[in-house]
Amino acid sequence: MAHHADAIVTVSHAMREDLIAHGWDAGKIHTVWNGVDPKRYRPGIATTAETDALRARYGIPNGVPVILYVGRLVPEKGVLPMIEAVPSVLASNPDAHLVVLGAGQMEGPMRTRIADLGVSGQVHMRAELVSEHERIVHFEMCDAGLFPSTYEPFGIV
Numbered sequence: 001m002a003h004h005a006d007a008i009v010t011v012s013h014a015m016r017e018d019l020i021a022h023g024w025d026a027g028k029i030h031t032v033w034n035g036v037d038p039k040r041y042r043p044g045i046a047t048t049a050e051t052d053a054l055r056a057r058y059g060i061p062n063g064v065p066v067i068l069y070v071g072r073l074v075p076e077k078g079v080l081p082m083i084e085a086v087p088s089v090l091a092s093n094p095d096a097h098l099v100v101l102g103a104g105q106m107e108g109p110m111r112t113r114i115a116d117l118g119v120s121g122q123v124h125m126r127a128e129l130v131s132e133h134e135r136i137v138h139f140e141m142c143d144a145g146l147f148p149s150t151y152e153p154f155g156i157v
Helices: 013-021 048-058 079-092 107-117 132-141
Strands: 008-010 029-031 066-070 097-101 123-126
Touching: 008 013, 013 029, 048 132, 066 079, 066 132, 079 097, 079 107, 097 132, 107 123
Parallel strands: 008 029, 066 097, 097 123
Antiparallel strands: none
């Protein structure tokens, strides 16, 4: 279909270059970046009560650093190496917690590795889809976002 299309839209230069490398007509490919609504995605949208309740749900005390991963649990997202790195993070910041929000085929292997590494108390997996507002509350709760992708052509992150 791409060979018959008048135009192809990608969301990043990386995806455009990938398509060209695979033989697609560069003259047809246009990059239009993803965007977000800054009225919905900005600091202060979630209340302190909401972030405190979310911390309580995970058993994370206030004041303790939270690292957040949101995305599919698939190999190309780098989720297993992310779990492998947790002991190193805890070695330098023993109070840190990792919250993993997403679903996918790597859930089982990730849970197994979390148990094998003995970090179950500080890695919290929630393998389900949540509402947009709850995702925003997660963003508000975290101190750092984690994006371990090994291949991210769509650039939504």
